Amino acid sequence: MTDKAEHTLPDYRDLPPDVAERMAQIKKRDYVLKIDHVTKEFVQKRSRVKALDDIEFGVHRRELVCVVGPSGCGKSTLIRILAGLEDPTSGHILMDGKSVHGPGADRGMVFQKYTLFPWLDVCQNVMFGIEMAGVSRLEAQRQALQWLQMIGLEQFAKAYPHQLSGGMQQRVAIARALAASPRVLLMDESFSALDAQTRTKMQNYLMEIWRKIDITIVFITHDLDEAIYLADRILVLKPNPGRVEEVIEVPLSRPRRAEQMTSDEFLATKAHLEELIRSFGVPDENAEDEDVKIDLPLLTLVTDKVE
Amino acid sequence: MHSFRASWRLYGRTDRVSRQIFGVLAVLLPLLIWSSVSYLPFVWHPQIMITDPGGEEYLEAGMRMNKSDFARAVKEMQDQHQAVPKGVASNPVYLPSPGQVLKAFVNAFTSTASVGAEHSILQAFWHSIRIIFWGFLISSVIGVPLGVFCGAIPALSRLLEPFVDFFRYLPAPAFGALAVAILGIYDAPKIAIIVIGTLFQQVLVIANTTRQLDFSLVEASRTLGAKGFRLLFRVVIPGILPDLYKDQRILLGWAWTYLIVAELIGTSSGITWFITQQARYQHFDNVFAAIALIGVVGLGTDIVLGLLGRKLFTWKRENG
Incomplete structure (x- = not known):
């Protein structure tokens, strides 16, 4: 970011009127998911490592929250605790005000890895969560087909996961999670294994679904663009131990469009996030290799220049 | 030709034709060596x-x-x-020619005359197959569920596996006399030896296979509301089934190796006894025919089971 550009950028905290109004509306809603003083310690060879330290945060109904932070800030641990796959050392996770323990169908999750059941076809994969809720096979199939229609993969109902591309597999994984009718959809870097083009498509696609169904989304990512593009609010975690550094209200109006990624508000928010993460002193997962100085003598003819 | 040469390189690529050539050679070369030793008087004939x-x-x-x-x-x-x-x-009497063995082999299927106290090859072999079948079935009925539970439930694994590991190292033949004392002299102790020989390996191998299930699939199913027996029957078992099937194929081979011990305790019977007796009479053509029969049936079942497995578990193969 050059000096000249910084002068012209607005403050990321100035919300445009429509966004401010929307934020106020969201805040009036109840908390669906509440993280109540959650601390997580891991025991490693007799020493205790604090991954998360007293995290306090609430997600409103139908809000889209992104969690960002440098590697080692415990964002993956946090989402695993939210999903119930890991127990907090102290503190609680409250769903609609009630404390929950262990995983459950009320919190669906889409993983970074492709986790479709490889022995089931696409339709049977989507049926899985519905059947687990005790719905009959026939009814589950009917609902699953509806979901597949919604994600535009009905012609792949009988295909097996290995026959689909990565993006399609994640689409089915989202449908599978949503079909179990969760209150909250947790996404753990779900798009990071996809190529850039597919990722953008999937982001739009996720927001499209989110608009249409009553679902609250908590999305973990290390991609700042992704976080700003998707989120109503961004929860920034600070590493060692993981603490809430700041909660940013994204000053972008909805519906989001790709053009907004070059808007001043977007750039201002991104500049601030980058600044924050740099201030933690831990290299970002993506930027890890950028500062490496290469100490290599010239091994070609001096006349043979490439740039 | 290019591919034929490439198949000799480290991790080289092969095509269908060269693979078939190698497959045919794998059978032909040993036969050719055997034939030349048998029929060419100047090769060995000491x-x-x-x-x-x-x-x-x-x-x-x-x-x-x-x-x-x-x-x-x-x-x-x-x-x-x-x-x-x-x-x-x-050649020495212990090396009959392919022709003699083939004749004995064909005889086994055509003649009804008894070859001795242990009857014909086929009768002896059929008896052996029955022992293997029951031994392996009983072992699997106990071993497969136990293995899956040990692999999936950490407490059970810690509780049972040391005990199983201890028994695994006790040689099954050591139980021969005990088995006869308890179960009598007929088929029961033989089946027991096969069970003892297979069961403990089976529990450990299958427990290990169960532990290797991709854990993220278990986590994914948990976030979809699966738990307990539903998780076991809808995720764990389908997930490990292809590997479980492969384990069972290998363990069936184990069962065959224990047959030798099993058939020599109590009243001797079956193909092992047949081979031992025929060797005593120096009917080495019969010995070789019996060995060939075991080999052919063993290889045959393995190929059939392999093809069946590929057909049943297409998803595993495609997933690599």
């Missing part, structure tokens, strides 16, 4: 089979002796101006 004993009193037709001994006998007779013994070069 002995002489007597056709006419001549004047030597201790010789008789059909006897085999070393070439040097035969030469001495011939010289002896020449010195005494008596009829010289005659013979043809031959």
Whole structure:
């Protein structure tokens, strides 16, 4: 970011009127998911490592929250605790005000890895969560087909996961999670294994679904663009131990469009996030290799220049 | 031709044709070596089979002796101006020719005459297959569920596996006398030996396979509301089934190796007993035919099971 550009950028905290109004509306809603003083310690060879330290945060109904932070800030641990796959050392996770323990169908999750059941076809994969809720096979199939229609993969109902591309597999994984009718959809870097083009498509696609169904989304990512593009609010975690550094209200109006990624508000928010993460002193997962100085003598003819 | 040469390189690529060529050669080459040793008198043939004993009193037709001994006998007779013994070069009695073995093999299927106390090859073999079947079935009925539970439930694994590991190292033959004392002298102790030999391996191998299930699938199913027996039957078992099937194929081979011990305790029976007896009578063509039968049936079942597995678990193969 050059000096000249910084002068012209607005403050990321100035919300445009429509966004401010929307934020106020969201805040009036109840908390669906509440993280109540959650601390997580891991025991490693007799020493205790604090991954998360007293995290306090609430997600409103139908809000889209992104969690960002440098590697080692415990964002993956946090989402695993939210999903119930890991127990907090102290503190609680409250769903609609009630404390929950262990995983459950009320919190669906889409993983970074492709986790479709490889022995089931696409339709049977989507049926899985519905059947687990005790719905009959026939009814589950009917609902699953509806979901597949919604994600535009009905012609792949009988295909097996290995026959689909990565993006399609994640689409089915989202449908599978949503079909179990969760209150909250947790996404753990779900798009990071996809190529850039597919990722953008999937982001739009996720927001499209989110608009249409009553679902609250908590999305973990290390991609700042992704976080700003998707989120109503961004929860920034600070590493060692993981603490809430700041909660940013994204000053972008909805519906989001790709053009907004070059808007001043977007750039201002991104500049601030980058600044924050740099201030933690831990290299970002993506930027890890950028500062490496290469100490290599010239091994070609001096006349043979490439740039 | 290019691909044929490439198949010899480290991790080289092969095409269908060269793979088939190698497959055929794998059968033909050993047969060819065996045939040449058997039918070409100059290849090995360290002995002489007597056709006419001549004047030597201790010789008789059909006897085999070393070439040097035969030469001495011939010289002896020449010195005494008596009829010289005659013979043809031959291999030792323990190496019958492919033709002889083939004849014995065909005989096993065509003749109904009993070959001795242990009846025909087929009867003996059928008895063995029954022992294997029951032994492996009983072992699997106990071992597969136990293995899956050990693999999926950490407490059970810690509780049972040390015990199983201990028993695994006790040689199954050591239980022979005990099995006979408890179960009598007929088929029951034989089946018990197969079970003892297979079961403990089975529990450990299958527990290990169960532990290797991709854990993220278990986590994914948990976030979809699966738990307990539903998780076990809808995720764990389908997920490990292809590997479980492969384990069972390998363990079936284990069961066959314990057959040897099993059939020699109590009242001896089955193909092992048949082979032992035929070797005592020096009917090595029958011995080889019986060995070939075991090999062919073993290889045959394995190929059939392999093809069946590929058909059943397409998803596993495609997933690599």
